[in-house]
Amino acid sequence: MFIAGSFAQKGINSQVLFNVFVMDFIFGIIIFFVLLYYLIKMFFRYVLPWLLRKYVKKQQEKFGQNAWGREEPPEGEIKIKRPAQTKHKDDRDFGEYIDFEDVDNEEQEK
DSSP, X not given: OHHHHHHHHTTOOHHHHHHHHHHHHHHHHHHHHHHHHHHXXXXXXXXXXXXXXXXXXXXXXXXXXXXXXXXXXXXXXOOOOOOOXXXXXXXXXXXXXXXXXXXXXXXXXX
């Protein structure tokens, strides 16, 4: 109230003083959001593309170091890769075989 009191001595109404402070606060908020808008706009226009280019370049270098992730064998060395053999199940221990017989409908009705 010291500030308001000194203005009151000069003949300025406290309601006018309050309105000035409120308008100053609202103006500050508007300026803040306008600056925030331009900062976000500049981020998406300049910084984000730069970061993406840097990331893509790093991934291309990483991929290009060893094409397709294969190691090159030394000159004159021969390697034969065979697919892994799968183990076949023995169907003899699978279960019992049950032979079902067809039943005539006439026999069931009697």
